[in-house]
Amino acid sequence: MAAPFADASHFEQLHARNADPWGVHARWYERRKRDLLLAALPRARYAQGFEPGCSVGGNTLALAARCDQLIACDASAAALDRAAATLKGVHNVVLLHWTFPHRWPDASSDLIVVAELAYYLPPEDFARFLAEVPAHLQRGGHLAMCHWRAPVADAQADGDGIHAAARQALALDPVGSWCDEDMRIDIWQHGGTTSVAATGGAQERLASVPAPTPAPESAP
Secondary structure: OOOOOOOHHHHHHHHHHOOOOOOOOOOHHHHHHHHHHHHHOOOOOEEEEEEEOOOOOHHHHHHHOOEEEEEEEEOOHHHHHHHHHHOOOOOOEEEEEOOOOOOOOOOOEEEEEEEOOHHHOOHHHHHHHHHHHHHHEEEEEEEEEEEEOOOOOOOOOOHHHHHHHHHHHOOOEEEEEEEOOOEEEEEEEOOOOOOOOOOOOOOOOOOOOOOOOOOOOOOO
16 A cells, blocks of 8 residues: 655654754765755756755755755745754745745746655645746756655655656756666756756867878878
């Protein structure tokens, strides 16, 4: 029998029992995953990021260094209290007690990061997220998804299934992905040129090298 859908009370209890339920601050797996996710982002800088399901703020702190402003939300008040402690002294992050995808920022974002969240959404909420995300993503902006691939005890799907459904349903352009035995990361873009080099990551082009001039044949 499938596990019941995890709701806000489930995550409230998780954070009440454990200050860092997933070990995002301590586990090497989580630190490595965060580094891979950040490296996969096509731009060095974003104007407004949105991170639903921020939990205790491990990814939030790293994303804040790449965004002028970052809006992060979670359904658990206890998680947000811990996130606020993680982000003490960081002034470009707004933490909100929201349930995703029922609330979105008023202004569209140029970066949306959905990490370890989508497989907890009920099917109707997951479908709503996939349908609505283009309207909340600026043209040329990026959606990043990152999920654990193994079965999750309190979720209804695994990362492979979630990302396969997203690749099939999203009205966005795929940019790149990373997959290993543990995790899967996918990046999508909302229109525009998807080449990092062409959009400012490395605008310089290799100089064309003229073909070598054949050596003259020696006389017999």
